Amino acid sequence: MASIRRIASLCLLLLLTGMLTSALAQEKVIKIGALYPMTGRSGIYGMDSVAAAEMAAEEINAKGGAAGYKIQFINTDSKAKPDYSVTVAKRYISDDKVNFLFGVVSSAVGLALTEVSKQEKKIFIGTDHAATELTVQNLQPYYFRVSNNTFQSMAAGALYLKELAQTKPWKTIAYIGPDYAYGHAQIEELKFNLDRFGVKYQMVGEFWPKLFESDYTSYITSIMQAKPDILVSGFWGGDTVAFIKQAAPYGLFEKSLYFHPDAGGNYELLSAMGDSLPLGLVLSARHHNNWPDTAMNKDYVSKFHKKTGRYPTYAAEGAYVGVYAIAEAVKKVGNPDDTEALVKALEGLKFQQPEDPEGFTSYIDPASHQIVQVQAIGVTVPNTAFPPATRMLGQWKIYKAEDLLPPKEWAAKNKP
Amino acid sequence: MDFSFIVVQLISGLTMATFLFLIASGLTLIFGVGKVFNFAHGSFFMIGAYVGYQFSSVWGQNFWLSLLCGGLFAGLLGMVAEFFFLRRIYGRADEGGFQILLTYSFILILDDLVKLVWGTEYKSLAKPPALSGAISMGGIVVPTYNVAVIAIGLAVVVAAWWLLNNTRGGRIARASALDREMLSVLGVNVPMTMTLVFGIATALAGMTGVLAAPLRSVTPGAGIEVIIDSLIVVVLGGLGNFWGAWLAALLIGEVNSFAIVLVPKWATLFSYLVMALTLIFKPEGLFAPRKVRRV
Numbered sequence: 001m002a003s004i005r006r007i008a009s010l011c012l013l014l015l016l017t018g019m020l021t022s023a024l025a026q027e028k029v030i031k032i033g034a035l036y037p038m039t040g041r042s043g044i045y046g047m048d049s050v051a052a053a054e055m056a057a058e059e060i061n062a063k064g065g066a067a068g069y070k071i072q073f074i075n076t077d078s079k080a081k082p083d084y085s086v087t088v089a090k091r092y093i094s095d096d097k098v099n100f101l102f103g104v105v106s107s108a109v110g111l112a113l114t115e116v117s118k119q120e121k122k123i124f125i126g127t128d129h130a131a132t133e134l135t136v137q138n139l140q141p142y143y144f145r146v147s148n149n150t151f152q153s154m155a156a157g158a159l160y161l162k163e164l165a166q167t168k169p170w171k172t173i174a175y176i177g178p179d180y181a182y183g184h185a186q187i188e189e190l191k192f193n194l195d196r197f198g199v200k201y202q203m204v205g206e207f208w209p210k211l212f213e214s215d216y217t218s219y220i221t222s223i224m225q226a227k228p229d230i231l232v233s234g235f236w237g238g239d240t241v242a243f244i245k246q247a248a249p250y251g252l253f254e255k256s257l258y259f260h261p262d263a264g265g266n267y268e269l270l271s272a273m274g275d276s277l278p279l280g281l282v283l284s285a286r287h288h289n290n291w292p293d294t295a296m297n298k299d300y301v302s303k304f305h306k307k308t309g310r311y312p313t314y315a316a317e318g319a320y321v322g323v324y325a326i327a328e329a330v331k332k333v334g335n336p337d338d339t340e341a342l343v344k345a346l347e348g349l350k351f352q353q354p355e356d357p358e359g360f361t362s363y364i365d366p367a368s369h370q371i372v373q374v375q376a377i378g379v380t381v382p383n384t385a386f387p388p389a390t391r392m393l394g395q396w397k398i399y400k401a402e403d404l405l406p407p408k409e410w411a412a413k414n415k416p
Numbered sequence: 417m418d419f420s421f422i423v424v425q426l427i428s429g430l431t432m433a434t435f436l437f438l439i440a441s442g443l444t445l446i447f448g449v450g451k452v453f454n455f456a457h458g459s460f461f462m463i464g465a466y467v468g469y470q471f472s473s474v475w476g477q478n479f480w481l482s483l484l485c486g487g488l489f490a491g492l493l494g495m496v497a498e499f500f501f502l503r504r505i506y507g508r509a510d511e512g513g514f515q516i517l518l519t520y521s522f523i524l525i526l527d528d529l530v531k532l533v534w535g536t537e538y539k540s541l542a543k544p545p546a547l548s549g550a551i552s553m554g555g556i557v558v559p560t561y562n563v564a565v566i567a568i569g570l571a572v573v574v575a576a577w578w579l580l581n582n583t584r585g586g587r588i589a590r591a592s593a594l595d596r597e598m599l600s601v602l603g604v605n606v607p608m609t610m611t612l613v614f615g616i617a618t619a620l621a622g623m624t625g626v627l628a629a630p631l632r633s634v635t636p637g638a639g640i641e642v643i644i645d646s647l648i649v650v651v652l653g654g655l656g657n658f659w660g661a662w663l664a665a666l667l668i669g670e671v672n673s674f675a676i677v678l679v680p681k682w683a684t685l686f687s688y689l690v691m692a693l694t695l696i697f698k699p700e701g702l703f704a705p706r707k708v709r710r711v
Contacts, residue, residue, distance in 0.1 A: 039527075040637050044536040179684060207676065210684045212641050214632050215435060217562065218428040218673035222680070224557075225421050238538050238633030245540075246631050249550045249559030272538035272633060310537070 028069045030326060030336040032057075032125075033092035034103040035078040035085045035113065036319075041212065041237055042080055044268055045105045045128060045315035050075045051308050052316035053102070056323035066327035067334050073323065078104060082112035089116045099336040100125055100326055105315060107131035107182060117142045121339055123346070125325060127318030128286070130262065132185060135370035136406055137414050142339070144346050144369045146325050147286050147318035148404075150182070150262050151189050155404040156284065156375035157261035158193035160397055161230065165199065170229035170257070172204045176219060176243070177234025179208035186234040186262055192410065204228050212239060220247045224255065231256040236263040241272050244281075253278045260284070261377055268313045270380075270389035277380055277391045284377040287317035290385065290392050291376050292357035300354035301386075311386050321353045321371075325364070357398065365405065375399045420555045425673050431562045433669025434569030438624040439642055440649040440661045441576065442617030448593045448656030450610045452502060453515050456522035457621055457646065459639030464490040464622025465629045466530055469539045472626075479544040483626040490622020491615045497522060498614035503607060523639055530636045541629035565627060572620070573662055580658070589613055593656065648691045654701025663703050 034053065036046035050073075057071040065071065074096065078085045085104070092098045093116075101117055101124040104110045110129040117124035118140040126134060126145035130153075135145055164170065175190075177183030187206065194201055205226040207219050220243075223231060231252070235243055240260070247253065258264075258281040265283035289301045289311050300320065304312045325346065330336045332345040347366035355373060356362050362373045378393025386392060443457045468486035471477040477485075501522075505514040542548075547561040580586035591599050592609050600606045625638075632638070649668055653660025668687045675683040694702055 039531075041635060043531070043636070044538075047536060205680065207680050208683065213684075214628070214638075214642060214645075215432040217431045218425060218676045221421075221424045221428045222677050225424075225677070238635050241538055241540070241633035242631065245633075249548070249561065250557055251550065268538055272540050274540060276540065276542065 028065075029072045030066065030069045030100070030330055031096065031098040032071065032073045032100045032102045032323065032326065033089070033096060033098035034073065034075040034319075035088060035101070035109065036075050036103045037080040037105055038075075038077040040080055042105045044237075045313060046075075046077070048308075048313045048316035049103060049105070049128060049319035052304060052312060052320040053323050055303060055307055056320045056327075060323065060327045066330040066336075069330060069336055071323065071327065073102075074098075075103070078106070078109055080106045080109060082106075082108050085109045086112050086116055089113055090120075093120050093122055098122070102322060102326075103127055103319065104129050107134070110134055111138060114138060114140060114143045123339060123342055125322045127322045128315040130286075131181065132189065132406065133414065135368045136411050139369060141343060144325070144364055146322045146364070146371045147314075148373050148375065149370060150186050151193075151406045151410070152373070152375060152404040153262040153284060153286075154186060154189035155193045156377055156399040157190055157232075157259065158197050158199060159399050159403065160261070160282070160377050161194065161201075161259070162197050162199045163397065164257075171200075172202045172226075172228045173230045173232055174203070174205040174207070174223055174226050174228035174256070175232045175234065176207040176209070176223065177232075178211040178213075178236075178239060180211055182236070183208065183211075183234045187232065190232060192413075196407070196409075209239075214242060216243045216246045219243075220250050220252055224250060224252060228256050230259050233258060233260040233264060234262065235260070236266070237268065238272075240264060240266075240269050244273065244278070245276060248276065248278055253281065257282060263314075265378060265393050266314050267311055267386070267389065270386075270391055270393075271311070274388060274390050279380050279382070279391065281380045282377060283380065283393060284375065285314040287312075287314040287355045288376060288378070288393060290383065290394075291378065291396055292355065294354075294356070294358060296352060296356070297354040311389075317354055321355075321362075324351060324353075325349060360401065362401075368405070370405070372401045372405060374401050375404060424556050424558070425677060426670065427556075427558050427562070427566075429670040429673030430566050430666075431669075432672060433665040434566050435624065435628055436645055436649050436668060437662050437665035438569055438572060438627070439621055440646040440653070440665060441572070441658060442620040443646055444650045444653060444656055444658055444661040445589075445617045446614055447650070448658065449589050449613045450506075450592070451656075452610075452614075453512070453519070454614075454617075455516055455519035455643065456497075456526065456639065457618070458641070458643035459523050459526040460490040460494055460618040460621040461625040461628075461642055462530065462634075462636070462639040463493060463526060464625030465541070465632075465634045465638065466534055466539070466625075467622070468626030468629055469534070469541050469634055472541050473539070479542070482541075483623055486626035487619040487623030490625070491619025494618025494621075495611050495615035497618075498611050502614070503611075526639065527636045536636060539629075539634035541626070541634065543630040561630065568627065576658065585612075645687070648687055652691060652694050652702050654704030657701060657704055660701055660703030664701075667702075 036049045038046045057073045061070050076088045105128050107129040123142045130150045132149045132151040175187045261284045265285035328351050329342050329345040333341045350363035353362050365372050376396045379395045380391045381394035383392035446454050464486035467489045468482040471482035471485050543561050550559045649664045652664035671686050675686040
């Protein structure tokens with residue numbers, strides 16, 4: 001008896017969900033299938049990205065959608081696992097009939113999903129993940145990235161170091177970064193760019209702790225022994241927090257200039273460290289809550305704060321911009337189903353973003369499908385406008401977008 | 417490499433070794449006494465860190481009081497976990513598999529619990545002001561806090577030695593490692609002993625969590641990250657061997673510390689290499705008594 005009742009209730013449930021989906025199908029929608037991690041160390045980036053993407057969708061829908069289509073944003077916890085994410089992406093395409101694949105924090109997941117996107121001819125809008133190869137050697141027609149890659153950060157970093165040499169001569173560099181693709185790519189790209197811009201330097205040490213290492217003491221004392229003028233760092237997230245906390249009492253930051261141009265200036269670090277963050281560190285990130293000082297950026301940051309009760313980490317802006325990129329492309333094409341026309345629309349798409357300074361508009365480079373953006377590198381200074389952080393970046397140096405794209409030699413050097 | 421640098425690097429290794437030991441000691445104690453492998457041991461470390469954060473950073477309490485509360489809370493939670501859950505699987509066929517599954521589920525539950533209560537942002541805990549500087553002597557600079565950590569580690573070693581050798585509780589714990597049945601025939605409440613040992617071990621993990629918090633980032637998932645290194649130490653020292661864990665922690669700390677200087681590219685490999693070689697040539701652990709082998 002009980003089993004019959006169970007079957008009956010299951011049937012009812014199926015019927016209801018069926019009715020619900022068909023009801024939804026009657027409305028014209030753009031379905032975005034996202035895969036952000038919601039758990040583990042990168043969970044904060046996933047939660048911020050989803051919040052910002054939903055914010056963008058609400059804004060667009062409130063204005064009547066894009067070409068009459070409402071945006072429907074769905075996310076599944078990627079668990080930062082490539083194989084699992086591939087399964088979900090395939091289900092998104094076959095069952096949920098999404099129009100776009102979207103997101104991902106981890107480059108490993110990004111590299112796996114770009115293959116699905118290529119096979120299924122489904123556009124994949126990449127946000128936050130930064131491995132350069134996605135828009136160089138692994139580029140395929142249906143992949144677009146709306147946040148900058150590590151090459152752009154490192155090119156800006158190399159220009160910063162070049163300028164620095166004129167005011168404060170330096171000779172030696174040491175590097176510390178996590179021992180996996182992301183850590184290795186950053187220093188390779190920095191060296192390439194230093195050479196490209198004719199900067200002379202001497203490498204006095206490379207240190208490779210494992211990702212999520214908890215104890216850096218022995219690395220710190222080793223670096224101090226090498227006495228580099230500049231310590232380049234390639235950590236992300238909590239590893240940066242742990243490293244800086246452990247290194248500060250040794251006086252490392254008075255002896256070497258701490259230079260961390262890709263992920264060092266992420267708000268999560270500024271908020272986690274408060275007063276214990278040393279002043280004078282040179283950092284950057286893919287978006288800054290206090291730069292540029294434009295109405296659009298201020299508006300974005302305060303809306304995010306109102307929605308979530310916290311200030312965004314840089315991942316959020318990538319997701320926010322990604323949803324707008326889709327809306328802009330659909331507006332141009334008139335529907336979200338003509339994939340080839342959407343690809344054409346996205347190539348060269350130009351639209352204003354929170355991280356655009358006055359007088360510049362970001363655009364997607366038609367050749368590499370990579371967003372071209374201005375980079376700003378700053379120095380930690382006291383600033384309590386974004387609590388709980390008590391230091392933010394200031395004394396900005398700005399680098400032109402066109403100088404930061406990977407040149408042809410780079411693509412030639414890194415053939416698939 | 418000059419002499420003062422060698423000393424500095426030795427002290428760095430000692431700092432790492434101390435944290436390794438403080439976590440691994442509880443893990444090995446639980447294994448020694450109850451033959452339970454607590455995969456979730458690192459999660460009690462994490463819970464301790466968060467409770468310490470709550471007391472110290474949110475409520476503005478004294479660091480040492482927060483340390484105590486972090487330990488106490490983790491210890492109580494450990495006793496609850498043992499009393500209501502682990503106790504139910506003792507003596508089952510294939511108990512080992514159940515232990516791993518059950519304690520692994522604790523990791524997931526505690527991770528989510530932490531996320532619900534404190535969110536996913538990185539949390540920070542300030543050092544006690546008196547220990548925030550550095551001691552500098554003849555070209556050697558060591559942060560005061562690291563010296564305090566090493567001292568606390570040594571104090572725990574001495575206290576554990578004294579407790580295990582000179583108190584009735586310590587003798588019961590050691591006896592329970594050797595023959596549980598005999599002990600219960602002699603009128604000792606063995607299950608209660610196990611709950612207490614579990615509580616002490618998880619309290620130690622919780623306190624270590626608070627102690628490590630000013631040097632690390634307090635984040636969900638921290639539990640699973642510390643467990644691997646501690647496991648290496650426990651295996652190297654010989655499963656359940658308290659003193660072995662101490663020596664193994666020192667070994668791993670120093671091997672790691674000098675590998676970073678001498679072969680920076682392969683430094684992370686060495687602790688695993690030491691473990692692999694040990695498992696091949698002396699699987700009962702580097703510091704286990706020989707007799708195990710002849711059985």
